[in-house]
Every structure is written in C-alpha cells, then in structure tokens.
Amino acid sequence: MANSTPGIRxxxxxxxxxxxxxxxxxLDGHTIHYVDEGEGPTxxxxxGNPTWSFLYRDLIAGxxxxxxxxxxxxxxxxxxxxxxxxxxxxxxxxxxxERFVETLDLRDVTPFVQDWGGAIGxxxxxxxxxxxxxxxxxxxxxxxxDARTRxxxxxxxxxxxxxxxxxxxxxxxxxxxxGHRRRKLTYEERHHYTAPFPDxxxxxxxxxxxxxxxxxxxxxxxxxxxxxxIAHLPALIVWGDADFAFKEGERRRWEAALPNSTxxxxxxxxxxxxxxxxxxxxxxxxxxxxAPGGPGD
Numbered sequence: 320m321a322n323s324t325p326g327i328r329x330x331x332x333x334x335x336x337x338x339x340x341x342x343x344x345x346l347d348g349h350t351i352h353y354v355d356e357g358e359g360p361t362x363x364x365x366x367g368n369p370t371w372s373f374l375y376r377d378l379i380a381g382x383x384x385x386x387x388x389x390x391x392x393x394x395x396x397x398x399x400x401x402x403x404x405x406x407x408x409x410x411x412x413x414x415x416x417e418r419f420v421e422t423l424d425l426r427d428v429t430p431f432v433q434d435w436g437g438a439i440g441x442x443x444x445x446x447x448x449x450x451x452x453x454x455x456x457x458x459x460x461x462x463x464x465d466a467r468t469r470x471x472x473x474x475x476x477x478x479x480x481x482x483x484x485x486x487x488x489x490x491x492x493x494x495x496x497x498g499h500r501r502r503k504l505t506y507e508e509r510h511h512y513t514a515p516f517p518d519x520x521x522x523x524x525x526x527x528x529x530x531x532x533x534x535x536x537x538x539x540x541x542x543x544x545x546x547x548x549i550a551h552l553p554a555l556i557v558w559g560d561a562d563f564a565f566k567e568g569e570r571r572r573w574e575a576a577l578p579n580s581t582x583x584x585x586x587x588x589x590x591x592x593x594x595x596x597x598x599x600x601x602x603x604x605x606x607x608x609x610a611p612g613g614p615g616d
Contacts, residue, residue: 325350325400331514332398333507337376341398346418348402353391353419357383360452360608360615361425364390365416367434367459368528369491370591371397373511377597378431382604391419393439395524397515407527409435409535413442426450429614433457433592434564435528438535438542445545453614454554455604456573456580457592458565461542464532468564476530484526485519498590500561508594546576553614554580555607557600559588581607 328341339354354372356379364375372390379388393412394401405411416439420428428451432440437459444451464472474480475490483489491513496504504512516522554577558570574580583603588596608615 328398329514331510333511336507336511337373339376339379343398344419344422346415346422349394349405349415350400351391351394351415351419352398353389354379356388357386359386361387361389361428362455363420363425363428363430363440364388365430365432365436365440366390366392366396367436369396369495369516369525370434370512371399371515373397374591374593375431378593378601381597381601385605389423389425393524395521401524407524409438409528409531410538413439413538416440416443417446420447420450427452429453429455431455431457431593433459434590435459435531437461438539441546441549442538442542445542445548448548448552451549451552453552454549454577454580456554456556456577458559458562458569458590460565460569460572461539461546462569462572463536463539463543468532472529472532474529476526476528476532476534480529481526484522488513488516488522488525490522490525490529491516495591498563499595500559500589501587501595504594543576550577551579552577553612555604556580556582557585557592557603558582559585559590559592559595561587562590562592564590581610583607 326343339356342353342355344351366374371392375390379390382388392399394405394415395407420443430440430444438461441461495512496509556573574582585592585596585599607613
C-alpha cells in the first residue's frame, strides 16, 4: 500500500524536507494526495515512476511566492491510495488525472511534465486544451518507444523486472539514485522514495509502468497525434542532457511539435531534473514567464 492509512500523512514524511500541508481528495474510490501551495498562475506538477510530489519540493519552495503550485500523487504512488481493482496503466492514470483537474476545477493551467507525467499531463491537455495556458516539458516523451526503450520495457516490465522490483524495490532503491547526476541523494531523501513501496504488492505500480512503455502504444499514438491541439501554447523545454532515458532525439521532437517553445539545457543533469537542478529550473521558469511573448507577458 502506498499509504497504510489513506487520508493521513504517515510519520515517515519529514516536515523539514516536505514542509507543505498534505491534502487529500476522494476520486472514484481513490484517495489522492496533493499539495497546493502559493497564489498566482497555476502550475500543475506531474511526476513519473516511481516518484511522487516529493520530487517537486524544491521547485514548490522556490516558486510559490508567485505561482500556485499543485503537485499530486498518482494512485499507488507517494501518499495516494488506489481503489480496489485499479490496474496502474497509463490510460487509467490519465483518467484519474482528468478527474483530478475537473474536481479541483483547475483552469488557466501550466503543467510541468516529466517521465510518465508527459503522457499523462499532455494527455489531459490534448483532451481539455481550454483549461491550459502554457507548458513546461522536462525529460519525457509521448511517442511510441524506439528499439532501445522496448528492450528496457521487455526486461523491467517482464518477469525479470517483476522479480527485481518485488524482491528488492529496484526502481525506487536503485534507478532513482542513478537518475541523479549533479548531486547524490541523502539517506533521508532516498528513504522518501522507497518508503511508499514497503512490500511486493505495493511495488506493483512501479512494475506496470515499464511494461506500459510498449503496452500503452495505442494511447501514446492518441496523445502524440493530438499535439496540434496545444501546439500554439507557449512552452518551456527544460532538458537534462545526462539523462539515461530520454536523449537529444526526444528533445528535438518536442521542439518540432511545440513551435512556440524555448529550450534550456540543464548541463550535466540526469533524469530526475526537479531534484538534480531545482534552483536553475526555478530561475529559468521565472525568466521565461516574464520574457516578451512568454505566458506572463
């Protein structure tokens, strides 16, 4: 279970590392955890695998003086509890994301998407473009996988990955630290990424996501095929160039798909850019927002 007592913040969450009020909302049997900090234009923060709103802690702290920062956890991740029978597929997470946006009645939204947050957050936007103002795109993709990524899906989304994840919590315990290149996580930070997955059943969502790299191809084709619905919006691409997962080719696809975009390369940053380069991202977002032709112009 992601949260052994749904609706209550567990004691392993550090008030020093995560000094935000935890909020919960019931959606179709799910207990969804989120934080809602600051006032101003709304930034909706989407995480990936196996992270949660904790990933955005430094960005929230740096941006809440001028933005409303809404960061939430998908069912089965962080402090959110999934309804019985939930399969943790990308399509299901996308449906929950739609309900979350509608329930909070979020409008004029600028999503920050990274990892699986790309398919989920961009999926919401292409289905509801009227609720969106701009985009911040981190290291992610919404296109069907290439051969290299299919091999990873076959390995980590199959029986071998299931064993490693179920027995050793390998995605949270090993891949997350490996995805940081500018800095090393502290012991307590690492604990905040592993604690939501205390046993094999709780780790199942982190096994489904690698499998979905291939299995979710029909949904990815839908999302990428509808990018024209949001292509007119201002976009900021913040890209770690030392990412093990998403490379220059994916970045160039984003630049082509979002012609009203500005790109900033995070030199030496890994996959989890929000944790690896938070101060730089805060500065870049503020500068982009205020620039001529930017969302705040």
